[in-house]
Amino acid sequence: MIDNIKPKEATAIINSLLGGVVPKIGLQHITVGRSAEVEAFISSLEDVKNGHSMVKFWIGDFGSGKSFMMHLLNTVALKQKFVVANADFTPDNRLYANDGKAVALYSAIMDNIAIQTKPEGGALVTLLEKWIEQIITKTAQDKGISLADIKEEQHLPAIQNNIVRTINEITEVGGFDFGMVVMKYYEGYIKDDEQLRRSALKWLKGEYRTKTEARQDLGVREIIHDLNYYDMLKNFCKLFVSMGYSGFMINLDEAINLYKISTTVIREKNYEKILTIYNDCFQGKVSNFFINFAGTQEVLENERRGLFSYHALKSRLGTNKFETLEVRDFSQPVIRLLPLNHNEIFVLLKKLKAIFDFNYKVQLNITDEEIQLFMEEIFNKPGASEFLTPREVIRDFLNILSIIRQNPGINKQQLFGEIEIRDERPGESAVDSLVDSIEVL
Incomplete structure (x- = not known):
């Protein structure tokens, strides 16, 4: 049994690995080697x-x-x-x-x-609003105003001044426009103007394609583009560190x-x-x-x-x-990254079998000896040494578990014998030839 695994993690692990992709959560339960x-x-x-x-x-x-x-x-x-x-x-x-x-x-x-509280992504808004709340709290303390009163519209200039000062302290390139956009986001935040907040977020995410459109929506001179995006990443890094x-x-x-x-x-x-x-x-x-x-x-x-x-x-x-x-x-x-050895893959497959059982609330009759038999079958297939990847081993194993779960009386050894090795690598040789031809031309 896998300790402390959550149902959501088990489902993510099984569904993602069956689909040939890495699960976004629960990786600690299947880390081997x-x-x-x-x-x-x-x-x-x-x-x-x-x-x-x-x-x-x-x-x-x-x-x-x-x-x-x-x-x-x-x-x-x-x-x-x-x-x-x-x-x-x-x-x-x-x-x-x-x-x-x-x-x-x-x-x-x-x-x-x-x-950490939003591990699956989409945390930019949360971070912006957390930072703004920190600015609000500091402004309230500096001005001797209660947190309830500081959010009233007449105190907006004081908040904006603190936003600009803080942005200027932590940014080097593009700080002025960055600060202006964050101020606009705060303005939308305080006035409950959803459109203004969306426009500010659109700018911060680099989604404006013309300066004219950004100037109309936000009054800024510049947008994030191919040549300055790296500077903006560094600005965000400093912002995140300033937040703690x-x-x-x-x-x-x-x-x-x-x-x-x-x-x-x-x-x-x-x-x-x-x-x-x-x-x-x-x-x-x-x-x-x-x-x-x-x-x-x-x-x-x-x-x-x-x-x-x-x-x-x-x-x-x-x-x-x-x-x-x-x-x-x-x-x-x-x-x-060296390939997992056979012992490590065996441990991984045992973990996956336990997670599979937990996810589907079953107890499949698969012994350690049968897991070893599966590995012997798949690693001894023609082409295994050249083409076989851990991804394919995992997917084949989970596919077999799925068949056994839905067909309890099936012959497991026959299933193992039907495994085929596929070359999952992209066609690099064709790409190489094409690019070589282009470069010669």
Whole structure:
């Protein structure tokens, strides 16, 4: 039996893993074989809490657990009172662009902001209103006015002055417009003007496409765009820390979509942006900021299109030459996620069987020996060594449990024998060939 699991967590775990995605909650119940990585990560969080900043690259094969690791890092960071956010690189979300694709990444980050009381995201409004309440309380104390009276409209200028002063103290680039928009949000908050609050939130999330529209709605001169969104992320980091949070952590998954950018110049500009973030964090130009990137070995090491094709990154991201499979260094920027071994997968499958039983209120007659038999069948199939991923093992196992639950008399060994190995990897070779052709042209 899994200790302290909640029904909501059990359902999320089973449904998500059956769908081939990582559950957003309950990861602590299915974490196996990553204790060393998590311990090193907690140590890094302590450094970031103390004012340092950090960049980590989590590298592993498809299905090796990169996305799982990103979500696990979130769970750990939330408990350490970090504000966290997840976003995936896609063909339309990048670090650098001149056609709106970079600000689209920023918008995805802001949509997914989470705190411990809202771990599934959508916490930006909660944070804004919490910060505004802190400003209101401080203004009331400074003015000797009760909290009930300070929210009356005649005290609006005093609140606004404190908002502007506080914003000016914590921001560097874009602080004026940022402060103006927060003031507008407060104005909508105090006057119960939902449209004004929505407009302010739209600006803060980078959803305005023209300055004219933003000026009409909010009276500001600037909008968040491809070239200034990173400065705004740093401003939010300082804001969150000023509220009492430990820092701001952003996880960026699916770095393969930067590798796949067909235009060499644009791809290198994205790598240049990674270099800028890396240098800012490790040279102390930004505080309490933690960014994690997740990608495959090809994304990191390919000399023509990977991160190593950009010399300044290659020199920074080289592996510690004294590291081996047995002797690991988790303090370096690149963390290579090794596949789970068979013992670890066995422990994981036992955990999943217990969660499955709890979720469906059943007690399936599956013994440890039968779990081992399932593993022998799947790992000895033709193609298993080349194509089999933990994701596919988990999904096949849960699919078999689903069949047994609904068909109690079925022959389990026959089910195990019907397992087929599929190549779940994206067609990189085709992408490589296409991009190579484009680059030659």
